[in-house]
Structures are given as structure tokens and as C-alpha cells.
Amino acid sequence: MSNTKDLLSRIEVLETQAAHQDQTIEDLNNAITEQWTQFEKLQREISKLHAQMEEVETSGGGGEVDERPPHY
Structure with a gap:
């Protein structure tokens, strides 16, 4: 059971990172x-x-x- 929670937690972290990267890519494109x-x-x-x-x-x-003025 603990192993499943760890995997879900890691997946959530990866999804969050992917969302931030998508936003960064969109900002850079703009x-x-x-x-x-x-x-x-x-x-x-x-x-x-x-x-x-x-x-x-x-x-x-x-x-x-460099023309000289007329008074020269």
C-alpha cells in the first residue's frame, strides 16, 4: 500500500512539473x-x-x- 502511495506521489510531482514546463514554453513562445x-x-x-x-x-x-562658409 505504501508503494502505491509513493508512486502516486511521484506521478503527481511529475504532472506538476509538466504543467509548469508547458506554461514556460508558452511564455517563451509568446x-x-x-x-x-x-x-x-x-x-x-x-x-x-x-x-x-x-x-x-x-x-x-x-x-x-566640409564646405567652407562664403566668408572665408
């Missing part, structure tokens, strides 16, 4: 999903900024940075 969404958003922003920089450079707005 964190990864959120980070991936942020990563994609940042990639889009970088692409927009790159396009804006190219536009400025091609429109002549990217002149010489």
Missing part, C-alpha cells in the same frame, strides 16, 4: 513572437530610412559636408 514582430517592424523602418537617405542624396541635398 516572447519570441513579440520580439519577431518588433524585429519586422524595425526592418521596415530601416528600409524606409534607407530609401529616404537615397532620395536626399540623389536630389542634391547631400552636398559636401
Whole structure:
């Protein structure tokens, strides 16, 4: 009888651990999903900024940075 109680106790511990691990896996999955969404958003922003920089450079707005002022 004691052996059965020990087995039931061990099974209960294992079930509890499995439940905690399932929750941890779900939490990690949610964190990864959120980070991936942020990563994609940042990639889009970088692409927009790159396009804006190219536009400025091609429109002549990217002149010489080291130009001397006219009073020299």
C-alpha cells in the first residue's frame, strides 16, 4: 500500500512539473513572437530610412559636408 502511495506521489510531482514546463514554453513562445514582430517592424523602418537617405542624396541635398562658409 505504501508503494502505491509513493508512486502516486511521484506521478503527481511529475504532472506538476509538466504543467509548469508547458506554461514556460508558452511564455517563451509568446516572447519570441513579440520580439519577431518588433524585429519586422524595425526592418521596415530601416528600409524606409534607407530609401529616404537615397532620395536626399540623389536630389542634391547631400552636398559636401566640409564646405567652407562664403566668408572665408
